[in-house]
Ligand code: HEC
Ligand code: HEC
Ligand code: HEC
Ligand code: HEC
Ligand code: HEC
């Protein structure tokens with residue numbers, strides 16, 4: 001009697017397990033993982049991403065129908081398949097979800113949904129709108145298949161990794177030639193007291209590129225705004241400056257405090 005009960009329970013578990021497998025089955029994954037080793041690596045990266053953690057997969061970004069085994073049907077434009085988005089389009093693909101307040105609320109009631117709006121107002125976004133595809137889009141800073149949460153130490157936008165992420169372009173003289181702006185920000189930053197605090201003392205509150213320039217509205221602080229940026233952390237100095245005789249003199253001369 002006992003053994004019958006035991007086999008029954010095992011059968012039951014097997015049945016529900018098969019059901020669960022059916023639910024997560026995706027033709028995109030089963031086919032792409034077999035294509036070649038490069039494709040298998042990409043599928044692996046997706047499986048380790050924040051999106052996969054939230055139950056989102058290939059079709060979330062590429063469209064298509066993961067329930068179809070026939071590639072022509074799975075990857076049919078009629079099913080919303082868009083292929084690999086072009087650089088000029090990619091930020092819109094990410095924004096489809098990230099700018100959708102109702103959708104994002106399901107995952108985290110406090111998550112911000114202003115990244116694309118801010119991005120469009122940045123120098124990066126403004127130039128992209130004019131057709132310049134050398135600027136940063138969402139995937140240049142975050143990656144695409146391997147997107148991680150910002151507070152994950154292996155994320156490209158974790159505080160200790162941000163300077164190198166920006167430096168990929170901003171420290172590359174050949175890449176930035178033609179824009180007429182310096183390419184020494186990364187090397188200057190790495191010599192700064194701020195970098196020493198971040199890398200040597202492990203103080204994650206020390207500023208890196210995005211703390212002064214913003215994440216999504218990366219603009220150079222203009223001369224008048226520099227003092228405000230420094231003052232967000234150097235409060236005491238800023239207060240002291242505001243009540244010092246320098247303030248009036250500096251204002252008259254149109255010079256920034258820091
Ligand atoms: C039965 C196999 C098969 C299935 C199912 C399949 N694909 Fe593909 N997919 C391929 C092959 C092969 C290629 C490359 C050949 C080509 O460019 O058409 C490809 C290409 C792609 C590309 C690149 C296209 C481009 O513009 O360069 C993307 C993105 C993609 N697939 C996503 C998906 C998604 C999302 C699904 C599920 C909804 C899916 N695939 C289902 C076999 C498959
Ligand atoms: C978070 C969005 C996102 C998800 C999820 C995603 N992709 Fe992609 N995928 C992209 C973007 C963006 C590109 C274009 C990258 C570029 O321009 O370099 C891309 C490119 C591709 C390509 C073109 C070849 C390549 O590697 O550059 C294939 C094939 C592909 N994806 C398949 C898949 C499959 C299969 C899945 C699910 C296992 C998947 N993608 C999940 C955003 C995504
Ligand atoms: C110039 C680089 C850069 C670009 C371009 C960029 N991001 Fe970010 N993103 C960052 C940095 C840096 C952080 C924050 C790291 C931190 O919190 O310390 C971040 C944080 C985020 C977060 C976490 C929540 C938040 O707002 O802090 C999301 C979601 C996000 N980005 C999505 C996007 C999307 C979608 C796009 C394209 C519309 C985009 N990002 C473009 C650099 C960038
Ligand atoms: C199908 C909807 C969807 C698409 C498309 C999408 N995302 Fe996401 N993304 C999410 C959800 C949901 C989360 C989890 C939100 C959370 O828990 O904070 C997330 C999380 C993230 C995070 C981590 C945020 C954090 O809290 O640190 C980043 C960064 C991010 N996405 C970037 C991107 C980029 C870049 C693209 C485009 C290549 C993209 N996403 C496309 C839905 C999407
Ligand atoms: C994919 C390459 C790339 C990446 C990654 C990148 N940028 Fe840029 N950025 C550019 C290009 C190209 C410009 C246009 C230069 C110009 O405005 O003349 C630019 C412009 C800027 C500007 C405006 C400069 C000016 O004076 O006009 C700032 C500030 C900036 N980026 C900061 C950042 C920060 C901070 C990061 C990282 C969080 C970053 N960028 C990541 C390519 C990149």
Ligand code: HEC
Nearest residue numbers: 163166167170181182185186189207208209212220221226
């Ligand atoms: C402590 C604050 C701070 C940090 C950290 C910082 N910047 Fe800046 N950055 C500024 C200020 C202030 C300016 C404007 C200086 C000026 O106008 O002379 C500026 C200017 C720039 C410019 C425009 C240069 C030009 O001449 O037009 C770029 C690009 C830039 N920064 C990128 C970066 C990158 C990339 C990093 C990280 C490696 C970084 N910044 C780190 C404050 C900062």
Ligand code: HEC
Nearest residue numbers: 193194197205206207211212226229230231232233234258
């Ligand atoms: C995100 C916060 C933050 C921002 C923004 C910031 N700083 Fe700092 N700064 C720090 C921290 C943390 C230290 C470490 C020394 C400390 O404990 O006061 C530091 C140290 C310094 C020091 C060395 C002071 C000393 O007592 O050794 C100088 C100078 C400085 N910052 C200038 C600036 C200037 C100029 C700006 C604006 C362009 C700026 N900082 C923006 C957080 C910040």
